[in-house]
Amino acid sequence: xxxxxxxxxxxxxxxxxxxxxxxLALMEVADRSYAGKHLSRMLGELAKAGVNMNLFIxxxxxxxxxxxxxxxxxxxAHIKALMDPNPELRTGVELSAAVDLLALFPHCFDxxxxxLGITALARAGxxxxxxCSSLSAxxxxxxxTDLDQAIAAxxxxxxxxxxxx
Amino acid sequence: METKAAYRESRIKTYGFQRIAGLSLLRMxxxxxxxxxxxxxxxxxxxxxxxxxxxxxxxxxxxxxVCLVVTAQWARVIEDRVEEFLAGTDKAVRPGVPxxxxxxxxxxxxxxxxxxxxxxxxxxxxRVKMTAAACSGSxxxxxxxxxxxxxxxxxxxxxxxIPRASTLKQSATRx
Numbered sequence: 276x277x278x279x280x281x282x283x284x285x286x287x288x289x290x291x292x293x294x295x296x297x298x299l300a301l302m303e304v305a306d307r308s309y310a311g312k313h314l315s316r317m318l319g320e321l322a323k324a325g326v327n328m329n330l331f332i333x334x335x336x337x338x339x340x341x342x343x344x345x346x347x348x349x350x351x352a353h354i355k356a357l358m359d360p361n362p363e364l365r366t367g368v369e370l371s372a373a374v375d376l377l378a379l380f381p382h383c384f385d386x387x388x389x390x391l392g393i394t395a396l397a398r399a400g401x402x403x404x405x406x407c408s409s410l411s412a413x414x415x416x417x418x419x420t421d422l423d424q425a426i427a428a429x430x431x432x433x434x435x436x437x438x439x440x
Numbered sequence: 441m442e443t444k445a446a447y448r449e450s451r452i453k454t455y456g457f458q459r460i461a462g463l464s465l466l467r468m469x470x471x472x473x474x475x476x477x478x479x480x481x482x483x484x485x486x487x488x489x490x491x492x493x494x495x496x497x498x499x500x501x502x503x504x505x506v507c508l509v510v511t512a513q514w515a516r517v518i519e520d521r522v523e524e525f526l527a528g529t530d531k532a533v534r535p536g537v538p539x540x541x542x543x544x545x546x547x548x549x550x551x552x553x554x555x556x557x558x559x560x561x562x563x564x565x566x567r568v569k570m571t572a573a574a575c576s577g578s579x580x581x582x583x584x585x586x587x588x589x590x591x592x593x594x595x596x597x598x599x600x601x602i603p604r605a606s607t608l609k610q611s612a613t614r615x
Contacts, residue, residue, distance in 0.1 A: 334571055343499070378576070388486065396475075409572050
């Protein structure tokens with residue numbers, strides 16, 4: 276039986292920093308009807324329109340396509356204009372209210388750092404839209420309205436060298 | 441007055457492809473109320489020395505689907521620990537499936553559109569099915585079923601430019 280140790284009792288872990296990216300919108304796509312070609316087509320349309328994705332998480336199976344990506348909030352209207360006349364593309368697409376990306380680095384591929392981040396945000400009652408690792412950072416997607424609270428929660432667990440935005 | 445600049449390459453540059461085999465993809469669906477327990481499970485696993493190569497998570501209604509790519513040696517241990525920490529909760533921990541991964545980066549990958557689309561298009565052209573893709577910085581990760589990473593690298597090499605010096609590293613397999 277594993278002992279349920281409280282991670283909050285451990286000392287803060289020193290991290291190089293936390294980078295905050297704001298003014299973003301989250302686009303979530305979940306579609307069972309056009310699986311197979313939808314992902315390529317959707318990404319092609321976004322590329323043609325010059326829409327950058329700060330984050331992408333997802334994939335497709337025989338049954339469905341499901342992905343989430345963060346785009347500049349200013350591209351939201353642009354994306355809606357792309358999708359609206361095209362029922363094939365707009366199926367299952369949702370554009371959320373403003374989100375932020377909180378990138379904590381370096382994660383050193385350590386599950387403890389990931390676990391502490393998830394625990395801190397969960398304890399603070401902050402809903403996560405998603406998260407994703409890269410070579411050095413773990414990036415959490417949170418509602419913009421939760422930004423200050425999310426930063427405070429992470430600061431409760433980590434000694435952050437630099438906070439940038 | 442606003443000035444907009446765009447930079448296009450006929451063939452997108454990369455610093456080369458990294459390929460890792462012998463991995464396991466763990467998928468767990470956890471209710472948002474139980475994320476704290478999942479975090480605690482990961483903490484304990486980290487304290488025991490477990491590491492990960494890639495993690496990504498998406499929301500599914502009131503739950504989150506969390507995918508962890510780990511070396512095969514840790515897969516069973518992680519599954520068991522997560523099951524223990526989340527015992528009695530509404531969750532689904534699927535057994536790890538053998539997986540491989542290709543990842544790559546290039547100049548300005550973090551702020552340019554169309555790079556993931558080129559990767560997806562390149563894979564589709566060679567009929568290489570990926571399991572998932574994730575990118576949140578300057579690196580694009582592609583998770584593939586076991587035995588598919590070499591084909592994926594070949595397919596991607598037709599779309600992206602690889603520097604000569606790193607071509608030799610292309611077939612190097614870690615893990």
